[in-house]
Amino acid sequence: MVVGGGPGGYEAALVARRLGAQVTVVERHGLGGSAVLTDVVPSKTLIATAEWMTIADRAPELGIRLDRLAAGLGPEDDAAGPAGGTGSAVRDALHHRIDLDAVNTRVKALAAAQSADIRARLEREGVDVVAGTGRLLDPEHVAVRTPEGREHTLDADVVLVSTGATPRVLPEARPDGERILTWTQMYNLTSLPERLIVVGSGVTGAEFAGAYTSLGADVVLVSSRDRVLPGEDQDAAELIERVFTQRGMTVMSRSRASAARRTADGVVVTLEDGREVEGSHVLLAVGAVPTTRDLGLEDAGVRLTPSGHVAVDKVSRTNVRGVYAAGDCTGVLPLASVAATQGRIAMSHALGDAVRPLSLRGISANIFTAPEIATVGEPEGRLRERGVQYQVSMLPLARNPRAKMLGVRDGFVKIFAHAGTGTVLGAVVVGPRASESIFPLTLAVTHRLTADQIADASTVYPSMSGTIGEVARMMHHRIED
Structure with a gap:
């Protein structure tokens, strides 16, 4: 039984099914959970649209001009006054604007389509999907209340709780959904x-x-x-x-x-x-609060942390035999990728497959601002707190030839390496599509590569990733010194 159909839940269901288990997923809002329906997929779709606006703002410096005829303008419009009337119409016609209603319609449609794709995948693999709310009666029984208000009990040999988290609100700022x-x-x-x-x-x-x-x-x-x-x-x-x-x-x-x-x-x-x-x-x-209330966790003997998260170990076990948990409800790290990894590990462990305990060492994360911020490994502040002897190498993207071609000025690549061995301990990439550029550095941290090993690898010229190789090459003599 999987309670919650977000990334931790549906990934766990697929693993369990491939290992031969009969699997039921209970989800009350829609498969994919908040990550697909109200959080990651919608927000990043909105941000993708905003990114196009940012790119369009750079168009004039790249030599791109809007066709005045396409905008329905003629020379006579140049004489329009600076305020109001035709003058405003001219400026509006020559400036890109956003239709937020259309944007959000697309956002919700894409989220719904992704949720439907996940449902189709689960059903194709033979997973039973039940719409409703799950609640543990004990470690081997889950009560399911359907949207129509009917309740029935399902037996389970293994239960995975993957119910996510909900937005935190202020006592004197109650959301109304409008303002x-x-x-x-x-x-x-x-x-x-x-x-x-x-x-x-x-x-x-x-x-x-x-x-x-x-x-x-x-x-x-x-x-x-x-x-x-x-x-x-x-x-x-x-x-x-x-x-x-x-x-x-x-x-x-x-x-x-x-x-x-x-x-x-x-x-x-x-x-x-x-x-x-x-x-x-x-x-x-x-911030967010874990969705762990009214799930019967305490009645089943599952231990919660003072913050209300489900306490789990590195293979996603709770303190109760046969009950596992994954995702934001555990408070391990609020990333969809981590939730999915926890869910996969949980089912592999529960069903006797080979399993490697969760390690956060090689987990990369990304903030989808413009420019993006991607990180992997140990942050510099933590290295400093731990007294680790490390070296830092950093270059701005503005010097990168590909960045110059694209009109990119803001961003950098920074690598932290052990002062003695040169092993890459962490990295930060700030720039367009940093979420894609961080991957080679994620491999380096995960497999304990050295800065010299990164430097020895060839990069395309010109490319943004060329700066990663250059930053690694800059570390060579520093580490030897």
Whole structure:
């Protein structure tokens, strides 16, 4: 029995089925879970659209001009006044604009299509899919309540809990789905917010704030910390904050929000120091809480952490024999890739297949801002805290010939290597498609390659990845010294 059909759940189901088990997945919202329906897939689809807007902004410097005839304009329009009337029409016709209703319609359609693909795959593999809410009665029985309110009990030899997490909200800022929103509700907007206040400067807050700035909204990012993305590499975070402000975003550092209320035509966010910020909409991006209540976990004897997460070991076992857990409900690392890995490991272990315990060493992560921030291995701050002797090598992308061709100015590649052995300990890539560029460095960290081994590999010229090879070559004499 798999309770929850997100990445951890459906990947576990596929492994269990291939190993010969009879598998039932219980999911109440739709296969793929929040990752597919309200989180990863929708947000990255929105961000992909915003990225095109960012690229379009660079068009003039690349020599691209909009055909005035295609815009329905003639020489007589040049004489139009600077304010209002035909003058505004000219500027509007020559400037790309966003149709947020169309964007969000596409976002939701793609999410639904991905969910349907997952269902079709599971059913093709012989997995039983049940719509409803699962609750453990004990380690071997799961009660399922259907959307119609009927309840029945299913037997299980193994249970995997993969119920994810839900957006955290503030006591004095209750979402209404119209003006005060969580990130799951952003896709119901039909027009671009005039002034969007984003509360929270972590990954979710930064991604949405950056996307809506690129889409053309006036954005205020309220951060309780000294800088945007406080948990990320300092060089990367400082670069992103600089890019944000250059694009017109207002970043309010050391400003903790305490409440949000609706007004006649917008919202007011109150800060702890008494200041108020007015806007048309507010997005609450203040973290997530595990979806572990009312699942019968305590009744089944499953231990929860003080934060409400399911406590698991490195093969996804709980303290109760036969009960496993995977994904955001465990609090191990809030990434869909980690959830999927946990689910696969859980079923391999439960069904007696060969299994390697979860290691976070080679897990790469990406923040889908523009530019993207991709990381793998040990962060520099943690290396410093642990007293590890390491060397750093770093180059800006602006020197890369391919970047110059594409009009890319912001970004860098940074590699950390052990001072004695040259083994790659971690890396940061900031730039377009950093999520793709990080892969060779992920291989290096996972397989404990040295900087010299990276440097010895050939790269295409010109290419963004050429900077990775160059950064590795720069480390050679430093490590020997």
